[in-house]
Amino acid sequence: MTPDEGRAPGGEGAVVTRGLTKRYGRVTAVDSLDLDVRAGDRYGFLGPNGSGKTTTVRMLLGLVYATSGDIEVLGRSMPRHAGRVLPEVGALVEGPGAYPHLSARANLRLLDAAGPPVAGGPLADGVGSRGSRRRRIEAALEQVGLADVGRRPVRAYSLGMRQRLGLAAALLRGPRLLVLDEPTNGLDPRGIAEIRDLLLDLNARGTTVFLSSHLLAEVEAFCTRVGVLDRGRLVAQDDLDTLRGPTGRTRVRVDDVAAGAxxxxxxxxxxxxxxxxxxxxxxxxxxTSVADATERLVRAGVRVLEAVPERRTLEESVLELTT
Ligand SMILES: Nc1ncnc2c1ncn2[C@@H]1O[C@H](COP(=O)(O)OP(=O)(O)OP(=O)(O)O)[C@@H](O)[C@H]1O
Structure with missing residues (x-):
């Protein structure tokens, strides 16, 4: 097979679906989804519990067959080209599986035996490819903050530590695309911030991140693009800044609010x-525009600390879309 075999012509998107649908009997879990995740995105796949996120993620990874519709991941049709696509994808889906009696290191060693880092992937010219297997595993443990506990059996791990191990496994091959289903489940605020920093760093080095979550704040803090799922349907898909569009009002911060008023x-x-x-x-x-407000305040001798067009929060936008 040539390297480009199975690659869609002009396929630039990291994840593209058209009319993707999954029915379980009479339940339509996912309904005609047209996802457009671009290479380099930090894409937030947002939706309440039961809206179809996990089913979608499973279809993207070839773990569940779609009832109808098309899926392309990294430019290739899925699940037809799963053998070529999946080595380039790191995935963390619903409670990572691990052998409880083995350490994180031993678990990663078993996983690593499945294959080397992706040629051309972010780890290929860094910590992974030229280094030994051992260095690759240490690097993954280090990245998720598990290097110090790597010898303890996984059964002694907290939920957050298991989640980190799942992430280490997803990172092992230096994937071009990370697909993460609720990756901060069970993590405390510091753990969440650490994982966010790690994902930001990987994204800056070229990894596309597809993050499924029901947590608005998590998506708002991390993502550049957002798809909003509601009862199986994609009700919005846009840049975060566009979704959080202006309200038409002006927000000013002044040092003396009474004088400002x-x-x-x-x-x-x-x-x-x-x-x-x-x-x-x-x-x-x-x-009142930003310019008018600032002018009037300054003329009255009130110090203006900030003056911006007010933006909706992601929560406000999503509530509007889903109710
Ligand atoms: N194997 C299955 N058999 C029957 N119905 C299913 C199956 N898997 C999912 N569903 C149904 O499909 C719908 C979407 O479920 P899904 O788990 O994809 O949602 P979700 O957004 O991931 O929710 P959560 O955040 O709770 O995991 C739900 O109504 C669910 O009951």
Whole structure:
């Protein structure tokens, strides 16, 4: 087989699906999904429990057959070219499996026996390919913060540690694409931040990350693009910044909020009705542009610390889309 065999013409997307559908009897778990994940994306696949995320991820990886529709992963049709595609994909899906009586190292050693790092992948000219198997395993353990506990049996691990081991396994071959289903499950805030930093670093070195999650804050903090799933249907797919579009209001932060309100002709703060007063020193203005607000405040001698068009939170956008 030539290297390009099975590669779709002009297939640039990391994950592309068309009309992807999965039915279980009368339940349509995934309904006509058109996913477009581009190479280099940090893509957040967001949806409440039961919306079809895991079923989709399983179809992408060839673990479950689609009822209908097409899937392309790294430019090749799945599951037809699974043999070529999967060595380039690192996956963490629903509670990573590991031999409980073996250490993390021993588990990774078994997994590593399945194959070397992907040629041309992020690890190929770094910690992986030229180094020994052992160095590759140590590097993966180090990356997920398990280097110090690598000799303990996995049965003694916390849920968060098991999740890290699953991630180490996904990283072992220096994948071009990481597919992660709820990767921060069981991690404490520090663990979540560490995994986020690790994923940011991998992404900066060229790995596309597809992260499925029901946690809005996690997706908002990490992702560049977002797909929102609601009862099996993709109700939005866009850049995070576009989804968090402007509200049309202006948010200004001033050092003296009472003087600021006077300068803008607003009524004084009323504890019963917060009106334009938000937080300690913020004013949220309807119908006044950033330029106008700044000019009026500065002319009145009020120091402006920040003035920006207000953006919706991801939560506000998603609630609007899913209710
Ligand atoms: N093997 C199966 N047989 C029958 N129905 C299934 C099966 N797997 C999933 N479903 C149904 O498909 C729908 C989507 O489930 P899925 O697990 O993909 O959602 P999810 O978004 O991943 O949810 P969660 O976050 O809870 O894992 C649900 O209604 C679920 O009950």
């Amino acid at each position: 006077r300068a803008l002709g607003l009524p004084p703060r009323d504890t019963e009705r917060p009106g334009p007063f938000a937080g300690e020193g913020d004013l949220v203005l309807d119908g």
